[in-house]
Amino acid sequence: MERKQDSSEGTLQAVALLKTTMLKQSSKSGLNLNPAADKVMVDSRKLRSTGLHSDVSMKDTPTELELTENVCTLAHISVKLSYSYDHLTRVLIKVMDEQPQDVVDVIEDISRDVKRALFEDKQSILRDLPQTTAAELLAEQQRPLFSRPENNEQEDELQQETPLPNVSEIAFYLEQAGVGLGREEMQRIFLALKQLVESQELLCCRLWGKILGTVSSYIVAEAECREGEEEEEPISDEAAEEEERETETQESDENEMDPLPQSTYKPPPVVPKEPIGTGTNKCVYYVCKEPGLPWVKLPSVSPAQIAAARQIRKFFNGKLEAPVNSYPPFPGNEANYLRAQIARISAGTQVSPQGFFQTGEEEGDEEDEAPRDSYEVNSDFEGVPVNEMAESLSTWVHHGHHILPQGRCIWINMAVNSEDLNEEGEAEEKEEPDEPEPEVGPPLLTPLSQDVEMFNTPPWTSKMSSTLTPQHAVAVLRSNLWPGAFAYACGGKKFENIYVGWGLKYAGEGYSPPLPPQPQREYPSDSEITEALDPSLEEEQALKEVLEEQQDAQEELEDTDEEDEDDG
Amino acid sequence: MDSQSLFFSLELVAGSGNTLNVEQRAALQTSLVILQKNYKFQRVLLWGKVLGLKADYFIAQGRGEDEMKDRKNLYSLNCVDWFLLPPATVPLIDQVSSAAKGRFTGDPSHVYEHRDIRRRGDGDEEEEVVTKVNEEIRLAVTVHHIEEEVSVVPRGAFVKSPHGLVQINRSFCGLSYSESGKLDSFLHFSEPKNLKKKSLLETSQLNPAIDFLDVLSDDIPKGSWSLQFECGSKVCVLRSLLWLGLTFYHLPMTPQHGYIYIGDGAKNLDLAFML
Numbered sequence: 001m002e003r004k005q006d007s008s009e010g011t012l013q014a015v016a017l018l019k020t021t022m023l024k025q026s027s028k029s030g031l032n033l034n035p036a037a038d039k040v041m042v043d044s045r046k047l048r049s050t051g052l053h054s055d056v057s058m059k060d061t062p063t064e065l066e067l068t069e070n071v072c073t074l075a076h077i078s079v080k081l082s083y084s085y086d087h088l089t090r091v092l093i094k095v096m097d098e099q100p101q102d103v104v105d106v107i108e109d110i111s112r113d114v115k116r117a118l119f120e121d122k123q124s125i126l127r128d129l130p131q132t133t134a135a136e137l138l139a140e141q142q143r144p145l146f147s148r149p150e151n152n153e154q155e156d157e158l159q160q161e162t163p164l165p166n167v168s169e170i171a172f173y174l175e176q177a178g179v180g181l182g183r184e185e186m187q188r189i190f191l192a193l194k195q196l197v198e199s200q201e202l203l204c205c206r207l208w209g210k211i212l213g214t215v216s217s218y219i220v221a222e223a224e225c226r227e228g229e230e231e232e233e234p235i236s237d238e239a240a241e242e243e244e245r246e247t248e249t250q251e252s253d254e255n256e257m258d259p260l261p262q263s264t265y266k267p268p269p270v271v272p273k274e275p276i277g278t279g280t281n282k283c284v285y286y287v288c289k290e291p292g293l294p295w296v297k298l299p300s301v302s303p304a305q306i307a308a309a310r311q312i313r314k315f316f317n318g319k320l321e322a323p324v325n326s327y328p329p330f331p332g333n334e335a336n337y338l339r340a341q342i343a344r345i346s347a348g349t350q351v352s353p354q355g356f357f358q359t360g361e362e363e364g365d366e367e368d369e370a371p372r373d374s375y376e377v378n379s380d381f382e383g384v385p386v387n388e389m390a391e392s393l394s395t396w397v398h399h400g401h402h403i404l405p406q407g408r409c410i411w412i413n414m415a416v417n418s419e420d421l422n423e424e425g426e427a428e429e430k431e432e433p434d435e436p437e438p439e440v441g442p443p444l445l446t447p448l449s450q451d452v453e454m455f456n457t458p459p460w461t462s463k464m465s466s467t468l469t470p471q472h473a474v475a476v477l478r479s480n481l482w483p484g485a486f487a488y489a490c491g492g493k494k495f496e497n498i499y500v501g502w503g504l505k506y507a508g509e510g511y512s513p514p515l516p517p518q519p520q521r522e523y524p525s526d527s528e529i530t531e532a533l534d535p536s537l538e539e540e541q542a543l544k545e546v547l548e549e550q551q552d553a554q555e556e557l558e559d560t561d562e563e564d565e566d567d568g
Numbered sequence: 569m570d571s572q573s574l575f576f577s578l579e580l581v582a583g584s585g586n587t588l589n590v591e592q593r594a595a596l597q598t599s600l601v602i603l604q605k606n607y608k609f610q611r612v613l614l615w616g617k618v619l620g621l622k623a624d625y626f627i628a629q630g631r632g633e634d635e636m637k638d639r640k641n642l643y644s645l646n647c648v649d650w651f652l653l654p655p656a657t658v659p660l661i662d663q664v665s666s667a668a669k670g671r672f673t674g675d676p677s678h679v680y681e682h683r684d685i686r687r688r689g690d691g692d693e694e695e696e697v698v699t700k701v702n703e704e705i706r707l708a709v710t711v712h713h714i715e716e717e718v719s720v721v722p723r724g725a726f727v728k729s730p731h732g733l734v735q736i737n738r739s740f741c742g743l744s745y746s747e748s749g750k751l752d753s754f755l756h757f758s759e760p761k762n763l764k765k766k767s768l769l770e771t772s773q774l775n776p777a778i779d780f781l782d783v784l785s786d787d788i789p790k791g792s793w794s795l796q797f798e799c800g801s802k803v804c805v806l807r808s809l810l811w812l813g814l815t816f817y818h819l820p821m822t823p824q825h826g827y828i829y830i831g832d833g834a835k836n837l838d839l840a841f842m843l
Contacts, residue, residue, distance in 0.1 A: 133745060133801070134797060134801040135797070135800060135801040135802050137801075138800055138801045139800065142800070175587060175589055175590065176589050176590075177589070178586060178587060178588060178589050178592075179585060179586065179587065180582050180585070180587045181582055181583055181585065182579045182580070182582035182583060182587075182799065183579065184579070184799065185582070185583065185798075185799065210583075210585065212584065212585075212794075212807070213794070214791065214794040214809065214843075215794070215796070216796060217583070217796070312841075313838055313841050313842055314841075314842050315809065315842045315843065455670065456670055457621065457670060457671050458621060461621055461622070463623075465589060465591075466589070466591050467646065468591060469591075478619075480621065480671065483812075483831075483832060484585055500584070500585025500586075501585060502812060504842075507838060509669070510837045510838060511838040511841060513841060
């Protein structure tokens with residue numbers, strides 16, 4: 001406390017002293033002193049006379065002896081004031097050096113200048129710490145996109161057919177349709193696709209779209225896998241684990257005298273994945289967060305994942321390894337969820353002008369029931385006029401496979417399959433399952449006009465891109481079930497599908513998560529376990545009488561029997 | 569977003585997928601100038617686009633002297649002819665919330681009907697109440713809700729004078745890169761609701777000229793905003809997860825900022841399940 005008071009007193013005195021010297025200076029330069037200033041001067045003199053006199057000899061501040069005295073007094077008051085002391089000295093030296101006309105008016109400015117000069121000197125010692133920003137890092141990573149290939153094979157490249165789509169042209173038409181990711185961004189994606197095609201040697205590649213996430217987004221490229229290429233997946237971990245578990249339990253059974261009761265629950269058989277190249281796994285998908293960052297191949301999708309994805313409603317996070325916290329639990333991480341949603345969106349929204357594709361088998365009349373699962377480009381396709389395409393939905397057809405409720409495009413009979421798996425199964429089981437109704441979806445290349453209306457909302461909205469120049473407009477199709485899915489068709493044979501959105505289906509009037517299943521019964525309820533009322537005395541007696549009567553009757557019977565035997 | 573900066577700001581929010589085509593942009597540049605002159609607005613903003621089943625509504629917003637209170641919304645179906653939207657009053661909001669369901673149709677005169685059977689006090693007498701709302705009113709109410717709940721400005725972009733007038737801060741030169749990576753540098757541009765509930769300790773740090781609005785980071789539920797850097801990590805982009813389709817952009821270190829709503833005009837009520 002004391003110290004603080006000291007210092008504050010000191011500052012006051014310092015200010016007083018400063019004022020004094022200033023006034024003296026100004027009086028020298030011919031200014032009138034006002035009485036207040038006089039008072040200050042008197043005060044300061046008093047101060048000096050009260051014995052705060054100094055014998056510290058200051059460095060020679062020139063000419064004015066009194067001034068030096070004042071400053072010395074100040075120095076004596078408090079050691080803490082050394083900084084303000086230094087500052088005052090500097091200010092005063094400056095005042096005396098420059099000898100300005102009206103010191104009182106400019107003293108604040110001089111003081112500030114002195115301070116600033118000191119500060120600037122010090123600042124030059126500090127260096128800015130170079131920090132790499134995210135933008136710089138990204139720019140470094142995107143730099144290779146813009147480097148030209150050095151070898152001179154460009155002429156050859158120009159001639160041969162490239163799997164790389166013309167993204168600039170697509171982007172131009174998409175912009176007409178009111179969809180896009182920004183022109184520069186599209187160009188970057190174009191270059192990134194080129195990188196992907198070159199590095200993976202893909203046969204066919206397409207910009208599928210973009211899925212927005214809460215932290216970062218995914219740019220998705222669709223590629224057709226090469227024939228004969230099989231994904232080398234480790235034998236599904238779950239199955240292996242289960243086997244291990246079974247063997248373990250068997251061993252423990254042998255060791256223990258009193259085995260724990262075994263769960264009688266048998267999980268329903270897992271619907272097998274569709275092989276790569278067919279159905280939901282027809283195409284492979286690569287994703288990247290930003291053009292220029294490495295492309296990541298998504299794993300193939302299993303029917304269980306599609307079934308779970310249908311029941312949940314989750315935003316994407318932006319990290320492929322992130323777990324999907326949901327109810328019902330999703331089998332897999334975000335990469336699997338992303339792949340499942342991509343499969344669903346593709347199945348629902350991949351459309352083309354009618355006639356562009358034709359089904360593969362032309363003599364398919366005999367096997368009409370077999371689902372048509374392949375199509376080829378119709379070389380005789382003439383193109384449909386744009387205004388017709390914008391007006392009627394029947395000029396558009398789905399070329400994506402419908403995914404059945406089972407989670408596969410091609411239905412598989414699980415009843416048959418399970419029998420094959422456990423052949424040792426009892427004979428009873430074989431008789432049990434009825435032949436299940438095969439699930440049938442609409443065949444390939446079904447017109448959009450046959451799509452089912454959900455939530456009182458027509459599934460598609462179609463229009464022209466321009467009302468003013470319809471001659472050169474583009475027919476635009478927007479999906480209402482999958483907000484963010486668009487398709488355009490223009491002129492003759494040009495059409496494209498794209499999806500830019502959150503990867504969520506329109507859910508109508510709010511989503512309600514599925515209820516948890518019924519809890520398992522603790523024990524089977526039958527007569528042995530259920531509690532009954534104790535019999536009353538009368539009841540017991542009645543029962544006793546009945547029993548006795550029965551006994552008597554039996555004895556009588558036996559007696560007669562014996563008699564008969566005796567007779568015999 | 570301001571009609572003056574429309575030609576480049578649309579590119580910056582295009583990461584959400586929706587843009588306007590060239591014809592619409594050109595039409596807007598012409599019609600918004602005329603709009604500003606006719607209605608004597610200080611400035612005109614392109615507020616957004618509400619997607620309907622048959623047609624889309626383009627929404628413009630005119631602002632007067634007070635940026636907060638002098639607002640008028642207009643809609644157009646073709647980007648050229650603009651019609652004033654009625655102000656959203658409490659009875660209108662009630663009507664819309666009870667009657668309007670499903671997607672916008674694209675026809676302003678489409679009437680939504682809702683029949684409600686109410687029972688009088690004594691029990692047996694049943695009274696059928698029919699609420700009728702046309703789509704124009706629904707549009708006005710929806711725009712009002714979106715404005716109220718998710719309109720965003722960076723901190724410091726607007727100042728409130730001692731008289732209560734809210735105006736653009738001409739000396740605002742943008743958030744720094746580190747500031748723009750945090751949600752508390754962004755404010756709701758609507759009448760504050762949480763500000764008065766804050767404790768003295770919290771408000772002591774605030775500057776009454778700048779911090780007269782609610783902070784985005786106080787929103788419930790947490791995580792109802794997605795903040796990303798796009799266009800080569802140079803543009804700060806905020807997306808609302810509550811009203812899917814609202815995109816805000818801000819170029820750090822420049823005063824450029826704005827938001828646009830392009831969506832189907834439905835609030836994401838499932839947000840709680842989706843985070």
